[in-house]
Amino acid sequence: MExxxxxxxxxxxxxxxxxxxxxxxxxxxxxxxxxKEWKNYSGMQYRRKRKINVKNLLLVTGFLFCTCITLTITxxxxxxxxxxxxxxxxxxxxxxxxxSEKDFQLSSREAFLGAALEExxxxxxxxGPYGLYVTKVDGEAADFDRDKSYWRLQINGKDALQGxxxxxxxxxxQYTWIYTPASR
Amino acid sequence: xxxDRSPSFDVKQICLLALLGSTMYVLKMVLAFLPxxxxxxxxxxxxxxxxxxxxxxxxxxYVLLEYLTWGLQLWSISYLYVWPLLYGLAMVFRREKSRxxxxxxxxxxxxxxGALCALPTLFLAGWQxxxxxxxxxxxxxxxxxxxxxxxxxxxxxxxxxxxAPLARRAGF
Numbered sequence: 278m279e280x281x282x283x284x285x286x287x288x289x290x291x292x293x294x295x296x297x298x299x300x301x302x303x304x305x306x307x308x309x310x311x312x313k314e315w316k317n318y319s320g321m322q323y324r325r326k327r328k329i330n331v332k333n334l335l336l337v338t339g340f341l342f343c344t345c346i347t348l349t350i351t352x353x354x355x356x357x358x359x360x361x362x363x364x365x366x367x368x369x370x371x372x373x374x375x376x377s378e379k380d381f382q383l384s385s386r387e388a389f390l391g392a393a394l395e396e397x398x399x400x401x402x403x404x405g406p407y408g409l410y411v412t413k414v415d416g417e418a419a420d421f422d423r424d425k426s427y428w429r430l431q432i433n434g435k436d437a438l439q440g441x442x443x444x445x446x447x448x449x450x451q452y453t454w455i456y457t458p459a460s461r
Numbered sequence: 462x463x464x465d466r467s468p469s470f471d472v473k474q475i476c477l478l479a480l481l482g483s484t485m486y487v488l489k490m491v492l493a494f495l496p497x498x499x500x501x502x503x504x505x506x507x508x509x510x511x512x513x514x515x516x517x518x519x520x521x522x523y524v525l526l527e528y529l530t531w532g533l534q535l536w537s538i539s540y541l542y543v544w545p546l547l548y549g550l551a552m553v554f555r556r557e558k559s560r561x562x563x564x565x566x567x568x569x570x571x572x573x574x575g576a577l578c579a580l581p582t583l584f585l586a587g588w589q590x591x592x593x594x595x596x597x598x599x600x601x602x603x604x605x606x607x608x609x610x611x612x613x614x615x616x617x618x619x620x621x622x623x624x625a626p627l628a629r630r631a632g633f
Contacts (some may be wrong), residue, residue: 332553333559333562336554336564336565336569337561337565338558338563339565339569340565340566340568340569340572340606340610341565343475343569343606344568344572344603344606345606347572347599347600347602347603347606348603350599350600351599351600351603354599354600355600439488440497452603
């Protein structure tokens with residue numbers, strides 16, 4: 278009865294190391310079969326030791342670390358995009374064809390200048406492949422096709438590098454629209 | 462005059478390398494509708510395990526096909542070092558038995574992809590532009606990394622089993 282149970286256990290493990298230990302145990306029976314089986318089950322020392330490879334460990338932890346960082350950045354971006362935009366106050370200056378200047382103190386919750394001014398009806402334009410092309414500011418139209426005139430946008434006195442719909446609204450900034458006739 | 466150090470190819474090997482390169486290209490196009498889920502990393506890991514350094518040639522075939530499709534732009538520079546870099550890393554881990562380690566390698570590469578591709582921008586436009594460019598792409602890097610991890614975790618072993626006879630027949 279004792280042998281059968283031990284044999285059965287041997288087959289189950291199919292591990293040379295365990296087998297040897299069991300044979301020793303059979304030769305020197307100092308505990309009951311039930312105790313023996315429990316010792317075998319709990320005999321963690323029989324398990325093959327796994328070598329820990331520093332290179333692999335670094336790689337896996339590096340992956341987890343970078344995942345955490347990128348996940349944090351992504352979640353922050355998503356969270357911020359969901360927040361309602363704070364109202365930003367800014368100044369818009371329009372210099373018309375007859376050199377007359379008009380100042381406007383405005384505030385908007387939009388993220389970009391183009392959307393904010395369109396919402397207030399200050400500018401009109403057409404959406405082209407390069408974004409919003411502004412044709413009318415403060416009621417005055419500049420028709421590039423007719424006389425090569427256009428509305429030039431400046432941010433704090435410097436020419437804008439992007440269209441109005443891609444220009445972010447910033448607190449206290451001055452945006453200037455200048456009617457620019459064809460240069461001769 | 463052939464020196465002993467130059468790797469010699471026979472016709473079967475050249476065909477296999479070319480076919481694997483174009484397979485990478487086709488599979489990438491098939492998966493293009495999923496943002497940043499790509500099979501290239503998976504195939505590179507498989508080829509490094511089966512073909513050794515010679516497999517780098519099919520990566521170059523793939524890069525060439527990309528150039529022919531999209532034309533030469535700024536990203537073209539990064540493709541010259543990004544994929545060979547992954548190939549080199551895959552060669553380091555080619556005998557690795559643990560799926561977790563290999564999947565982590567692919568995942569880490571995916572996460573770092575944006576940063577690696579930002580290097581030309583760094584030299585051309587300064588660190589601020591490069592940093593904001595990288596930051597804008599971080600969500601896509603995350604998808605890329607996790608996608609790579611899952612793909613390699615699930616498909617690396619089956620793919621190795623599938624391609625091993627092919628590689629053996631070609632004499633790798």
